[in-house]
Amino acid sequence: MDDSEDGNQSSAKPEQTPHALAEDVGKYVAGGFHPIHLGDRIGPEERFEIHHKLGFSNACTVWLCLDRKNERRVAVKILRAENSVKPHPEVAALRLFEGIDRNELRLNRIFTVEEHFWIDGPNGRHLCLIVQVLGSAISCESRDIDLNTPDLLTDICFQAAQSLNYLHMKKICHGGKNYRVQFVPCDQRLTVTQISAQII
Numbered sequence: 001m002d003d004s005e006d007g008n009q010s011s012a013k014p015e016q017t018p019h020a021l022a023e024d025v026g027k028y029v030a031g032g033f034h035p036i037h038l039g040d041r042i043g044p045e046e047r048f049e050i051h052h053k054l055g056f057s058n059a060c061t062v063w064l065c066l067d068r069k070n071e072r073r074v075a076v077k078i079l080r081a082e083n084s085v086k087p088h089p090e091v092a093a094l095r096l097f098e099g100i101d102r103n104e105l106r107l108n109r110i111f112t113v114e115e116h117f118w119i120d121g122p123n124g125r126h127l128c129l130i131v132q133v134l135g136s137a138i139s140c141e142s143r144d145i146d147l148n149t150p151d152l153l154t155d156i157c158f159q160a161a162q163s164l165n166y167l168h169m170k171k172i173c174h175g176g177k178n179y180r181v182q183f184v185p186c187d188q189r190l191t192v193t194q195i196s197a198q199i200i
Helices: 089-097 102-107 150-169 192-199
Strands: 048-056 060-067 072-079 115-121 124-131
Touching: 048 072, 089 124
Parallel strands: none
Antiparallel strands: 048 060, 060 072, 072 124, 115 124
């Protein structure tokens, strides 16, 4: 009896999904990702305990961690060894915000690296960036969010414009090719005229 008659599909190719749910394990090589296990403790004095994977990109993996020193949850971005350069652009950008209160930045939806440290592992030396835990990234490919909702689009556009306006008022230009939007619910519903009045 061949495999197709008894329902065994062992020779069939696995379905390809449009969105990868895990990073390519082939990137866990010299110069690549740092291997992490739930429960690992990393950083100075094993300060950050790994609780959950939040995501990944070509450049890093991102982990939900317990900051055991301050008893709070943070996100830790662990860069691939080959992307861990000195000075790293995200760390170097902190000088642009020197002297600005962190609450002022948050009110204007500017979220920066809070701290950083280095770890050594089997694949090299990795820069780790401590950042605030935010909501999901939003893109046209978001599966869980209906972007055809006028109120949601108004909030997203307002937040992006507010952040860019704030940066421009501080004489900072966003020079990256990507503007990553993290959704933070807006407390108020504004008309386009009201939004324009606040931005200009």
